[in-house]
Amino acid sequence: MAFLIPTWYKTRLVASISIPRCRIAYGADCGRHQLVVVRATRKANTTTLWQDTTTGDVTRLKTVTTEITTAVAGGHALLSAALPATESFARWLETPLTARDKALKVLPALLDVQLPFPLEICLHDFAFPQADAAGRFRAFAYAARRSDVEARLEQHHALGLDPVLLQHEGGVLWQQALTEIPLAPRALRIVAYVGDARTALAVGSGANGGELISLHGIRLGADELATPDAPAIRQWAGRVTQILRALPVTDAAEPIQWLWCGPGAELHAPLEPALAADERVRFKMLAEPVTFLARALAHAALRGDGTGNLRNGDLTHTAILAHGARTRRNAALNLLLAGLALTGLSLGWRAWLANRETRVQSAIVAAAQQLTGAAQIPYGQEVDQVQKALKKQATELQPFLDAFQPSAARDLAEVLAAARACRVTLDSLSHSGKALILHGATDDWNRCDPLAARLRAFGYAVELSREEAGADELVRFTLKGARR
Amino acid sequence: MSRPTRQQLWLGAAALAVTLGVALALHALSTLSDDLRRIERKAGDLATLQKIAADWRANQQAVQPFEALASKQPMPLAELFAQHVPGVTPSIRQREARPALAGWQARRTEVKGEAPLADLVQFLRAAADARPPWQLVEFDLTAAERAPGVARVTLVLEALEKK
Numbered sequence: 223m224a225f226l227i228p229t230w231y232k233t234r235l236v237a238s239i240s241i242p243r244c245r246i247a248y249g250a251d252c253g254r255h256q257l258v259v260v261r262a263t264r265k266a267n268t269t270t271l272w273q274d275t276t277t278g279d280v281t282r283l284k285t286v287t288t289e290i291t292t293a294v295a296g297g298h299a300l301l302s303a304a305l306p307a308t309e310s311f312a313r314w315l316e317t318p319l320t321a322r323d324k325a326l327k328v329l330p331a332l333l334d335v336q337l338p339f340p341l342e343i344c345l346h347d348f349a350f351p352q353a354d355a356a357g358r359f360r361a362f363a364y365a366a367r368r369s370d371v372e373a374r375l376e377q378h379h380a381l382g383l384d385p386v387l388l389q390h391e392g393g394v395l396w397q398q399a400l401t402e403i404p405l406a407p408r409a410l411r412i413v414a415y416v417g418d419a420r421t422a423l424a425v426g427s428g429a430n431g432g433e434l435i436s437l438h439g440i441r442l443g444a445d446e447l448a449t450p451d452a453p454a455i456r457q458w459a460g461r462v463t464q465i466l467r468a469l470p471v472t473d474a475a476e477p478i479q480w481l482w483c484g485p486g487a488e489l490h491a492p493l494e495p496a497l498a499a500d501e502r503v504r505f506k507m508l509a510e511p512v513t514f515l516a517r518a519l520a521h522a523a524l525r526g527d528g529t530g531n532l533r534n535g536d537l538t539h540t541a542i543l544a545h546g547a548r549t550r551r552n553a554a555l556n557l558l559l560a561g562l563a564l565t566g567l568s569l570g571w572r573a574w575l576a577n578r579e580t581r582v583q584s585a586i587v588a589a590a591q592q593l594t595g596a597a598q599i600p601y602g603q604e605v606d607q608v609q610k611a612l613k614k615q616a617t618e619l620q621p622f623l624d625a626f627q628p629s630a631a632r633d634l635a636e637v638l639a640a641a642r643a644c645r646v647t648l649d650s651l652s653h654s655g656k657a658l659i660l661h662g663a664t665d666d667w668n669r670c671d672p673l674a675a676r677l678r679a680f681g682y683a684v685e686l687s688r689e690e691a692g693a694d695e696l697v698r699f700t701l702k703g704a705r706r
Numbered sequence: 707m708s709r710p711t712r713q714q715l716w717l718g719a720a721a722l723a724v725t726l727g728v729a730l731a732l733h734a735l736s737t738l739s740d741d742l743r744r745i746e747r748k749a750g751d752l753a754t755l756q757k758i759a760a761d762w763r764a765n766q767q768a769v770q771p772f773e774a775l776a777s778k779q780p781m782p783l784a785e786l787f788a789q790h791v792p793g794v795t796p797s798i799r800q801r802e803a804r805p806a807l808a809g810w811q812a813r814r815t816e817v818k819g820e821a822p823l824a825d826l827v828q829f830l831r832a833a834a835d836a837r838p839p840w841q842l843v844e845f846d847l848t849a850a851e852r853a854p855g856v857a858r859v860t861l862v863l864e865a866l867e868k869k
Contacts, residue, residue, distance in 0.1 A: 547713065551716060554720045555716065555720070557721070560723075561720060561721075561724035561728075564731055565727040567731070572734055575742075579745050582752055585752050586748060589755040589756060593758065593759055605751050605754055605755060608755060612762060615762075619806070619807055621811075621864075622768040622810075622866070624864075625772075625841060629834055629842045631827075631831070631842040634842065638827070648847070648849060653846075
């Protein structure tokens with residue numbers, strides 16, 4: 223029966239309510255006639271506001287309760303009080319199921335079987351859901367009769383205190399002890415809180431950073447144990463001895479660490495001999511033992527650890543209800559904002575696309591109108607219309623473009639110069655479009671070859687045909703050229 | 707039936723907003739491909755038109771030098787011919803005209819005559835240098851029998867003129 227204590231406050235609780243995160247938390251350890259109230263802040267400063275009987279300086283007590291009430295009402299602080307182990311039930315419940323959701327559904331039924339009274343008259347809370355080594359789901363159950371919870375609340379109300387959280391004292395004692403004095407991995411520890419009318423024992427081991435084994439309550443406190451050799455001491459020792467015997471066998475080198483705390487911790491001297499029979503036990507006093515439980519409650523509240531809070535159901539404090547409502551409202555608001563953002567994004571995206579399309583279309587129409595001169599152009603036919611319109615205009619532009627083309631005069635000059643250079647006689651020369659036809663004569667068969675070569679170099683594809691020399695010994699030739 | 711609480715109203719509004727947002731987002735996503743394709747096609751059309759316009763503007767620059775000329779009528783070919791080919795009276799005949807932009811037309815003129823080739827080259831060079839210029843389009847030369855270096859010529863020249 224073990225679970226990781228250091229990760230308690232990080233573990234998702236089964237049924238615990240959502241605790242608001244505050245910078246200040248008050249812890250109240252209310253006994254039969256003793257009251258300890260501390261204030262803790264996130265900077266780890268803990269101040270004792272009251273450490274006296276409940277019938278002490280009433281005026282000063284009123285000042286303390288007024289400060290707390292004002293801070294809690296303003297939403298700046300939490301007040302956590304303890305539900306005695308003697309008035310509550312705390313136990314591991316193991317299910318045969320491995321599926322978390324199914325296991326969570328059967329936990330109340332399992333608790334009902336374990337409880338000495340009907341579940342219907344109880345308030346309960348499940349914490350630390352986890353699977354054991356075999357994969358079976360288990361959780362730690364806290365329960366108390368509703369009447370006991372109401373009585374405990376009434377006890378605080380009578381002092382002017384209205385606890386936001388009413389937590390099982392065993393769990394917070396164990397956690398605070400681990401925080402203040404780390405535990406060796408193989409050691410066993412018992413945190414013993416002695417109040418004026420009760421004793422609470424939190425039993426656990428140091429394995430895995432600190433594992434709680436069980437929580438116990440004894441209806442004997444400082445009031446009953448203060449008299450030396452009183453039967454109450456033997457009764458108390460007998461009960462504790464039963465608990466010690468139930469502990470797992472440990473290595474002899476690892477003693478059982480017994481930590482005293484509580485307003486009655488000063489009675490350790492007569493109590494320790496009563497437990498001396500068990501040689502494994504080593505006693506130690508926690509620092510500032512009287513305020514220890516109040517500190518534990520305040521620091522648990524600061525962490526947002528509502529483990530074992532039995533002020534739930536219709537007894538839930540208004541601060542918790544308001545926090546829950548605020549959380550749900552914020553969740554709804556966030557959802558609403560997300561929905562609106564998504565809507566805005568989608569509409570904005572569509573609008574951006576439409577705007578872009580409109581701008582492109584407007585530019586198309588403007589360009590088409592400018593090029594065609596038409597006022598109206600059928601939608602989607604802009605390019606076709608422009609090409610059609612420009613085809614006509616292109617015909618009228620062509621004379622200007624032609625005026626910049628090389629003139630046929632250049633070809634004429636080149637042919638005449640080439641004929642002169644090649645010493646051929648031209649009979650006729652005509653040029654039309656890209657075609658050139660040249661008839662001539664030369665006294666050498668090969669002399670028209672340089673002429674043809676020169677015209678090729680000038681950009682003509684040349685076809686040369688020659689006739690055998692006639693009676694005048696001249697070679698007649700025809701040269702056809704086409705501009706490439 | 708009880709009235710809905712404020713929290714239920716908030717949740718209802720949130721659910722409505724999320725549903726609307728998701729529906730609109732899904733619609734936007736489903737039409738995104740078509741929308742982008744349509745815009746891309748239009749952007750392509752616009753790019754085509756812009757290229758056509760740029761080419762057109764560049765081509766229209768060809769009109770500017772003619773518009774800037776002091777005289778919009780080409781020099782008479784008879785006059786030019788007389789200057790560079792003395793002693794020959796050519797036969798000059800106006801041929802077809804092609805319409806051009808801005809009230810211009812390209813007029814073709816045929817020149818027939820017999821001329822020394824050297825003078826002919828000088829004539830063509832002077833015609834090309836005239837403003838507006840004459841451009842030789844076609845020619846047909848046949849050697850004249852009366853003297854070497856002389857040819858019977860038929861020339862077709864074209865010049866732009868303002869109507």
